[in-house]
Amino acid sequence: MVETIPANPDRPVLEVRGLTKTYQDGENTLTVLDHVDLQVMPAETCAIIGPSGSGKTTLLGLCAGLDDATSGTVCLDGQSLENLTQNARAALRGKSIGFVFQNFQLIPTLTALENVLIPLELQGQTLGRSTAQALLERVGLGKRLTHYPHQLSGGEQQRVALARAFVRPPKILFADEPTGNLDSETSAILVDILFELNRENGTALILVTHDPSLAARADRIVRMQSGRILPEHRGPQASPARP
Amino acid sequence: MSATVNRVEPEALPQSFLRALLHPWTWRMAWRDTRSQRSRLALYALSIAIGICALTAIYSLKSTVQEAINLQGKSLLGADLRISSRRPIPDGLLGDLAGRVRAGSRETSFSSMIGPPSGDRTKLVQVRALEGGYPFGNTVECEPQGSWERLRNTSGIVVEPSLLEEFGTSVGQTLKVGTLELPILGVVSNGVPRSNRFSGFAPEVFIRLADLPATGLAGEQSLAYHHLAVDWEASTEPERASLSSKAREALAGKSVQVQTPEDRKESIGEGLDRSKEFLGISALAALLLGGIGVAGAIHTHIQKRLPSVAVLLCLGCPSHFAFAIYFIQAAAMGLLGAVLGALAGGLAHSLVVHLAAGSLPIAVNLIPSPGILLLTAAAGFAICCAFALMPLLGIQNVSPAATLFQRPAPNPRANVLRSAVCALLAAMVWGVTLLNGAGPLRAAAITGFMVVAFACLAATAAGLIRLTRALVRPTWPYLPRQGISNLFRPHNQTLLVTLSLGLGVFLLLSTWFIRGQVLNQLKLDTSLHTPNVYLIDVQPDQADTIKSMLGRLGLPTIEDTPMVTMRIETVKGMRLSPLEAKQPAPDAQPDTQRQEVPRWVMEREYRSTYRDHLNSTETIVAGEWPPQKVDPNEAIPISVEQKLAKDLRVEIGDEIVMDVQGVPMRTRVACLRKVDWSRFNLNFFMVFPPGVLETAPQFHLMTTRVPDAASSGQLQRTLFKEIPNVSAVDLTSLLQTISKLLKKASNVIELLSAFTLFAGVPILIAAVLGGREQRVRESVLLRTLGASEQQVRTILLIEYTTLGALSATAGGGLSWIAHLAAAKWIFKAPAQFEPLPLLFAFVGCCLLSMIAGILIGRGVCSRPPLEVLRQTAS
Known part of the structure; x- marks a missing residue:
């Protein structure tokens, strides 16, 4: 069955309200996120920057439903995460979310092609091989389909991760320092592909980075410090990219 | 591509674990995930196989030996069932069960005076007139050879050795029984069970039932006993026992006495029952040792796969699917291990039987029963799946956030699931203990003790972690500080090693202590205070005369x-x-x-x-x-x-x-x-x-108590000459039969104890080495930072020796408590303090742990750091 899923440009794909995350260490309470509010519209790109320990990755993890918040709400693709079971969150991630991690997070026992196919297989799709292959060719790995992660360089592994994130075009892509483990030349190529795929698929992008030049390519930059979001200012593009 | 995309509507993923287990993707993923791990997984399967090999071999030996011991029990009666009555036993007494009789043998026994035809000497004896192949399953030792078999077809008499001495006669001459003179065909020394425990306190002689009428002694009025010995058409002990039980029910209310080998075994005391219990305990120990091997192997495997699990969860894989993937892998390793283990266990059975053929009881089959192999392979597989559940629970604790952070995410369901798995394992141990012959209460007590032992070891490990954390000071020299700190730092091996080594020591030492208790019960008291000759029909005024006669012959009055x-x-x-x-x-x-x-x-x-x-x-x-x-x-x-x-x-x-x-x-x-x-x-x-x-x-x-047959004969002759109304009954032959049986049972116990020990040690080494990955990674980092080979080894030695010593102390202490409890409630005998096994276990466990530390250090120090770093990373 073929279904057309329209993007609703007026409703935020991600809406965060009063998000707080604390950790208890004995008698001490460590507040990592402190009443954070954030909205991301479809196809918008948003960079989160800030010093180490400011809560960027924690915010990304909570937005993606990877962890539970202490308080506050996260509404992702119209669904409130706190009301969902772990399996329901996993299903939502499979359906609407893509990830790119700093340390690639490929499954070491699968080939490049198989790693890309995993999101499709998890959705029960058996006809995605050509899509996955095309995506790998698109990121320049057409001849490395059957290579295992340990046979690929860092940049190649990250390109596999990109292909995996877009094989089932997500509504929102979370990227945690995607160039953190790469040299500048490789980073530049990868970032170009990332924004290109993002634009083509109308995917919203939440990008956590330390790299100001990378952040500058986003529609807007969210600055964080000590678990709070500082007053926002817009990036070089006046408005979110539209399909 | 565009923002509006065409999508194929996916099939919804099954929501239940069972359906996830049957989903093709789960199987495909389970297979793909083994890539580059297959040789390692084969090693884990081998570790599982060692455990199941021990289980199969011990269970198979147990079953075979138990059967053989039961056969030995049968040798005390000479039949599966013996029916006795003061009246002749009618045909058809067994009713429908007659069709299950392989062979029957009739006997009429009574007391009578016999002697040489000259009539100058006579003696009260128990005459046993036999027909058929009695005794069944026994080899009768008779001189000259074949004389017992001749008695079936030839008129004659077979006597006990003391009678020849007493009558001053020999084989070939004749004895008069009633009015019939019969040639002495031979002398029976062993193998014919006595008619009753002391056969009416008289020596026994054997004649053909066909000759009885000619003696004129078996008239209707005489005080004869009639017996029917039955050999069932059955191949297994339970089948025989069931038939005997049915016969007992069928004969209830009829004027007959029914005896089975079980009744006769009372005369050997509780030794044989305890032997059976020991065999059951050995099998249980092997099972738990195997379980430790399985849990250790799966734990190591799962620890390495947790990052992949986090990625899968992140990509939308439901946790029950992730669990199913690794459950399939564990089950596949279990199946491989079970098949290999059962085959190796079968071979071990044959090898042990071949090597120990001389000391094993009769009729021990060299080829193990295929049914037993199948049963233990199936049980091993089930055990493998059950013991794999605990380490597999680690998957339930994985959070998709692990792809971003190192922080573990608390799982509120973890404790509930862990408790459920513990309850399942305890139920399994209870079931196996029950199957091994313990009653429900005793099985519950043994299981309860195992649970307490497990909890004590876990508490000991937790105590060590707290103690070392409190003890270690920054002022300590670096090497001991680092070695001891490894016991409480994150990713420490303290709980894993203490549980596996401690449980191993506990099981092996307990088996050893119980072995000692059983062997003590299997010892026949042959001290000078134990009589072997009874003097019967002594009139009150003859007691002093006999005492002085015994003194004259150098014999004690006991x-x-x-x-x-x-x-x-x-x-x-x-x-x-x-x-x-x-x-x-x-x-x-x-x-x-x-x-x-x-x-x-x-x-x-x-x-x-x-x-x-x-x-x-x-x-x-x-x-x-x-x-x-x-x-x-x-x-x-x-x-x-x-x-x-x-x-x-x-x-x-x-x-x-x-x-x-x-x-x-x-x-x-x-x-x-x-x-x-x-x-x-x-x-x-x-x-x-x-x-x-x-x-x-x-x-x-x-x-x-007489020292030998010659002294017995001299006593008989002197009695006949001086006090003819008194008879001497020599029990040496019966004592020898029982002594042989107990010796054989002792050999089996020794053999199975050694085998359990032999199988247990490699399992424990594998379990300790299971946690080596973490230490290898850390040691390589130390090497990279400039640590010398000596420093790395010393750190590992300090850590592992401490763990070994602690595990041995905890396991040894628990086994000693188990020993005291078993002595009090099972053997009802005082527990003997045995410091040597405790010392040996302590030293052995420390050495084993040290060897593990050395082996880990060797892998780190013999290769360049980068090579090891790349390997551990992949």
Whole structure:
């Protein structure tokens, strides 16, 4: 069955309200996120920057439903995460979310092609091989389909991760320092592909980075410090990219 | 591509674990995930196989040996079932069960005087007239060889060696039985079970049943016993036992006494029962050791796969699917391990039987039963899946956030799931203990102890972590500080190693201690104080003469006991005479259970004694020993053997009226005694206080101990010459039979103990090495930072030696408590302190742990750091 899923440009794909995350260490309470509010519209790109320990990755993890918040709400693709079971969150991630991690997070026992196919297989799709292959060719790995992660360089592994994130075009892509483990030349190529795929698929992008030049390519930059979001200012593009 | 994309509607993923388990993607993923791990997984499967090999071999040996021990038990009776009656046993007595009889053998036995035809010497003997292949399953040792078989077809007589000595005759000459003269065909030395425990206290002779009429001794009026020995058409012990049980039910209420090998085994005491329990405990220990191997292997595997699990969860894989993937892998390793283990266990069985053929009981099959192999492979597979659940629970604790952080995410369901798995494992241990022959309560006690042991070891590990955290000071030299700190730092191996090593030491030492207890019970008391010759029919005025005669022959007088024969007249007021209908006495209380009192218990003649003390073979289990002064107006307080009391359904204070050779005597049960019938001292069902039976007609029974057959013959001849009415019964042959049986059972125990130890040690080494990945990674980092080989090794040695010493101490302490508990509640004997096994276990465990530390250090130090770093990273 073929279904057309329209993007609703007026409703935020991600809406965060009063998000707080604390950790208890004995008698001490460590507040990592402190009443954070954030909205991301479809196809918008948003960079989160800030010093180490400011809560960027924690915010990304909570937005993606990877962890539970202490308080506050996260509404992702119209669904409130706190009301969902772990399996329901996993299903939502499979359906609407893509990830790119700093340390690639490929499954070491699968080939490049198989790693890309995993999101499709998890959705029960058996006809995605050509899509996955095309995506790998698109990121320049057409001849490395059957290579295992340990046979690929860092940049190649990250390109596999990109292909995996877009094989089932997500509504929102979370990227945690995607160039953190790469040299500048490789980073530049990868970032170009990332924004290109993002634009083509109308995917919203939440990008956590330390790299100001990378952040500058986003529609807007969210600055964080000590678990709070500082007053926002817009990036070089006046408005979110539209399909 | 565009923002509006065409998508194929996916199939919804199954929501249940079971359906996830059957989903093709799960299987595909499970297979793909093994890539580059297959040689390592094969090693894990091998570790599982060692555990299942031990389980299979021990279980297979246990079953075979148990069967053989049962056969040995059968050798004490010479049949699967023996029916005895004062009247000839009619055909068709067994009814439908007759079709299951492979062979039957009739016998008529009675006491008679026999002697050489000259008539100058005669002797009271037990004549046994036989027909058929009795005894079944025994090899009769007879000189000259084949004379026992000749007796089946040839007229003649086979006698015990002491009779030849006594009559001064030899094989080929004749003896007169009644009016018939029969040639002596041979001398039987071993292999023919006695007609009853002491065969009426007389030597036995054997003739053909066909010759009996010609002797003129077997008329209808004579006091003969008729027996039918039955050999069932059955291949297994349970089948034989079931047939005997059915026959017992079918014969209930008929005037016959039924005996099975179980009844005869009472004469060997509890040793054989304990042997069976030991075999069960060995199998349980092997199972748990195998379980440790399985859990260790799966734990190591799962720890390495957790990052992949986090990625899968991140990509939208439901957690029950992730669990199913690794459950399939664990089950596949379990299946491979079970098949390999069962085959290796079968080979080990054959090897052990081949090597120990000389010391094993008869009829031990070299080829293990395919059914047992299949059963243990299936049980091993089930155990593997069950023990894999605990480490697999680690998957339930994985959070998708692990792809971003190192922080573990708390899983509120973890404790519930862990408790459920613990309960499943405990139920499994209980079930296996039950299958191994323990009753439900004892199985529960053993399982409970295992759970407590597990909890104690976990608490010990937690205590060590806290203690070392509190103890370590920054001022300590670097190497001991680093080595000890490894015990409490994140990713420490303390809990894993303490549990696996501690449980291993606990199981192996417990097996060893219980082995000692069983072996003690299997020892036949052959000390100088244990008699082997009984002197019967001694008149009271002949006792001193016999004592001086024994002194002259250099033989001790071990016991001299008066005996008075009597019968039971009423029990709790119920008149129970075999010749009368059961009718209550006028003052009797209704007793609905009277029909359940075995008829033979009521009908038999009791030989009772009187004395003012307990013998060394007796223990009071209820009531008080009868007082020395008896009130003539009250019922006489007596002591009754506990099993007889159970059969008679009497308790302390109940009244029994005895018929003492025509004189009724009112008695009261004052005390119940447990009697060790395995000791060949003079034991009695009823003991009276002094001052009651002295005037009743009585005779004495005396016992002595002869060193050899020649002394026995000399005693017989002297008795015949000087005091001809007294007979000497030599029990040497019976003692030898029992001694051989116990020796064989002891050998089996020794063998299985050694095998458990042999199989347990590699499992424990594998379990300790299971946690090496973490230490290898850290050690390589230290090497990279400039640590010398010596420094890395010292750190590992300090950590692992501490763990080994702690595990040995905890496991040893627990096994000692188990030893005390087993001695008190199972063996009912004092526990002997055995410091050597404890010391050996401590040193062995420390060494084993040190070897593990050295092996880990060797892998780190012998290769360049980068090579190791790349390997551990992949």
